[in-house]
Amino acid sequence: MISESLISDRGVSAGDSWITVAPGEVRVALTGLRDEGYRLLVFLTCVDHLVDSSREWPARYEVVYQLRNMETRVQLRVRTFVDGDPPRVDSVSDLFPPANWDERETYDMFGVVFDGHPDLTRILMPDDWVGYPLRRDYPVGGEVVEFSEEHETWQTAPDKA
Amino acid sequence: MTDTDSAAIGQGITVSKTGEQGAFGGELLTINFGPHHPSTHGVLRLIVDFDGEQVRRLQPVIGYLHTGIEKQMESLRWQQGVVVTDRHDYLSPPINNLAYALAVEKLLGVEVPERAKALRVIMSELTRLSSHLVWMGTSGLELGAMSMLMYCFRERDTILDMNEEISGFRMHTSYIRPGGVFADATPRFLEMLDTFIRTMPANIDEYEALLTNNPIWRRRTIGIGRLSAEDAKVLGATGPMLRGSGVAWDLRKAMPYSGYENYDFEIATSDLCDCYGRYLIRIKEMRESVKILRQALDRLPDGPVNVDDRKILPPPREELETSMEAVIHHFKLFTEGYTVPPGDVYVAVESGRGENGCYIVSDGTHKPRRVKFRSASFVNLQALERMAMNHFLADMVAIIGTADTVLGDVDR
Numbered sequence: 001m002i003s004e005s006l007i008s009d010r011g012v013s014a015g016d017s018w019i020t021v022a023p024g025e026v027r028v029a030l031t032g033l034r035d036e037g038y039r040l041l042v043f044l045t046c047v048d049h050l051v052d053s054s055r056e057w058p059a060r061y062e063v064v065y066q067l068r069n070m071e072t073r074v075q076l077r078v079r080t081f082v083d084g085d086p087p088r089v090d091s092v093s094d095l096f097p098p099a100n101w102d103e104r105e106t107y108d109m110f111g112v113v114f115d116g117h118p119d120l121t122r123i124l125m126p127d128d129w130v131g132y133p134l135r136r137d138y139p140v141g142g143e144v145v146e147f148s149e150e151h152e153t154w155q156t157a158p159d160k161a
Numbered sequence: 162m163t164d165t166d167s168a169a170i171g172q173g174i175t176v177s178k179t180g181e182q183g184a185f186g187g188e189l190l191t192i193n194f195g196p197h198h199p200s201t202h203g204v205l206r207l208i209v210d211f212d213g214e215q216v217r218r219l220q221p222v223i224g225y226l227h228t229g230i231e232k233q234m235e236s237l238r239w240q241q242g243v244v245v246t247d248r249h250d251y252l253s254p255p256i257n258n259l260a261y262a263l264a265v266e267k268l269l270g271v272e273v274p275e276r277a278k279a280l281r282v283i284m285s286e287l288t289r290l291s292s293h294l295v296w297m298g299t300s301g302l303e304l305g306a307m308s309m310l311m312y313c314f315r316e317r318d319t320i321l322d323m324n325e326e327i328s329g330f331r332m333h334t335s336y337i338r339p340g341g342v343f344a345d346a347t348p349r350f351l352e353m354l355d356t357f358i359r360t361m362p363a364n365i366d367e368y369e370a371l372l373t374n375n376p377i378w379r380r381r382t383i384g385i386g387r388l389s390a391e392d393a394k395v396l397g398a399t400g401p402m403l404r405g406s407g408v409a410w411d412l413r414k415a416m417p418y419s420g421y422e423n424y425d426f427e428i429a430t431s432d433l434c435d436c437y438g439r440y441l442i443r444i445k446e447m448r449e450s451v452k453i454l455r456q457a458l459d460r461l462p463d464g465p466v467n468v469d470d471r472k473i474l475p476p477p478r479e480e481l482e483t484s485m486e487a488v489i490h491h492f493k494l495f496t497e498g499y500t501v502p503p504g505d506v507y508v509a510v511e512s513g514r515g516e517n518g519c520y521i522v523s524d525g526t527h528k529p530r531r532v533k534f535r536s537a538s539f540v541n542l543q544a545l546e547r548m549a550m551n552h553f554l555a556d557m558v559a560i561i562g563t564a565d566t567v568l569g570d571v572d573r
Contacts, residue, residue: 014267014506040397042509043535047522054503054525066507066520066535070394073415077507098397098540109231124224124572133232134531140236 203568341467400515
C-alpha cells in the first residue's frame with residue numbers, strides 16, 4: 001500500500017474499496033499504486049456534488065479514478081475533491097494512456113482542468129460549445145432542438161432566445 | 162495543406178505541418194476519413210496523415226453521436242433509467258441493462274433469484290452472438306465478402322425474433338431490470354432457443370467455410386493491425402481486442418457476475434495479434450456462447466424471476482384487484498419511484514466489445530446523482546492509431562472493422 005500519509009480517508013462503498021487523497025498528491029498516489037500492480041485505469045470521471053445534502057462533501061467536484069490490478073483482480077477507487085473555477089487536478093495521462101481521452105471527456109463535461117495534459121480540448125461536444133453539460137447547474141432541455149419550431153425563432157434572433 | 166486549412170479543421174486536432182517530409186521523399190498528406198464513411202460503423206471521423214499511402218499519424222474525432230445519455234439518466238428515476246441504457250451500445254442492449262441493473266442491485270443490497278440470473282445469462286449470450294454476427298456481416302461486406310451480411314443477418318433475425326418473444330421488443334429490449342427481469346420466458350421462447358442452439362453450430366461452420374480459408378479474407382486480415390499484448394494492456398483495451406493479443410482476460414471468468422462461475426466455457430485467445438486473430442476469437446466466442454446457452458437452458462431453474470420486494474418492483478396485476486396495500490405500492494412506485502441508499506458503486510460486465518461498466522453515485526433520492534458508463538469502444542478506439550500505423554489506407558477499413566467499435570457506445 002502507498003504511504004499512509006497520502007491517504008486522508010478510506011472506506012468501502014457497496015463492496016468497492018476506496019481511498020481519498022489530496023488533489024495535489026494525485027500523481028504521487030497514482031504513481032505509487034501503479035508500481036504496486038494497479039496497472040489498469042478502468043475509468044476516470046468526475047461527480048458534481050452541488051447541493052447534495054445526503055453527506056458532507058469537502059468540495060463541489062469529486063474526481064474519481066478506478067484502478068484495477070489485473071493479476072490479483074483487486075480494484076481500488078481513488079477519490080479527490082477539488083473546488084475552484086476552473087477546478088484543477090494534475091493529469092495522469094502519461095501514467096495511464098487510457099486517461100488521455102477520459103480526461104478530455106471530464107474537461108468537456110465538467111470543466112475540470114487537467115494540468116499537464118498534452119491536448120486538453122473538447123472531445124464529445126463541438127469545439128465552440130459554451131458551458132459544461134454534466135455540471136448539476138446545467139439544465140436539461142436548455143438547448144433548443146434543431147429543426148423544431150423553437151429552433152426557427154432561435155435562428156432568427158439568437159440574442160433573444 | 163495550408164495553414165488556413167489546418168485552422169479550419171478545428172482546434173485540438175493536430176494536422177501535418179506544411180511541407181513536412183515523409184520517408185518516401187514526398188510531403189505528408191492529410192486526409193479526412195468519415196464521418197459519413199460507410200465503413201466507420203456509425204459516424205467516426207479520422208484525420209490521417211499519409212506518407213505515400215502509409216498511415217503516419219491518425220487522430221480519431223468523435224462526438225457525432227453524443228446524445229447526453231449520462232445527463233438524461235440524472236433526470237430519470239431509477240427504474241426509468243433502464244430504457245436509456247439500451248441505447249448507448251445499440252448492438253447489445255441487454256448487456257448494458259445488466260451492468261446498470263447489477264449496479265443498482267448492489268447499492269440496494271438485493272440479490273435476484275436463480276431463474277432471473279439464468280435468464281440474464283441467456284439474454285447476454287444471445288446478445289453477444291447477435292453483436293458478433295452484425296460485426297462479422299458488416300466487416301465481411303467491407304472486405305469484399307458480400308454474402309456474409311446475408312448469412313449473418315439471417316441468424317441475427319432469429320435472435321431478434323426471440324427478443325420480441327421474450328420482451329416485446331426486437332432491439333431495445335429493456336428486458337433486464339433492477340430487481341430481476343421484465344417477464345418470465347414463455348414456453349415458445351424456450352422452444353425457439355432450443356432450436357436455435359441446435360442449428361447454430363452448423364451455421365457457424367458455414368461462416369467459417371466462407372471466411373476462415375478464404376484467400377481474399379486472409380490476405381486482407383493476416384498481419385494487418387498488429388497490437389502486441391503489452392500495448393493492448395497499456396492502452397486499456399478489453400474484449401476481443403485484448404484476447405486477440407493473447408491475454409486471457411474475460412470478466413465472465415475473471416470477476417464473475419450473474420452466476421457465470423457455474424458455466425463451463427473457455428476464454429478464446431489468439432496469439433496472432435492481428436485482424437485475423439480477432440476474427441478467430443469472435444468465431445470461437447460464438448461457439449462458446451452456444452455452449453453457455455445450452456447449459457443455461459438445460460439447467461434453467463424454476464421459481465420467480467423477480468425479487469419479492471414491493472418497494473422495488475410493482476405487485477402482480479391480480480393482486481391489485483384485491484389488496485389495498487398492493488395499490489399503494491403500485492401508486493408509489495409509478496409516481497415517485499424508489500430510493501437507493503447513498504453511496505457509489507462500479508460494476509463491469511463483458512459485452513461483445515469488452516468491458517462495459519456502470520459507475521453509479523446515489524445521493525439517496527429517487528434519481529441517480531451521477532451515472533457514468535465505462536464503454537469498451539471508447540477505450541478500444543484509442544488503440545486505433547497504434548494498430549493502423551504504417552498500414553495502407555485500404556487496410557484501415559479492416560482495422561476499424563475488427564476493432565468493432567459502436568459509435569453510440571463511444572459517444573454515449
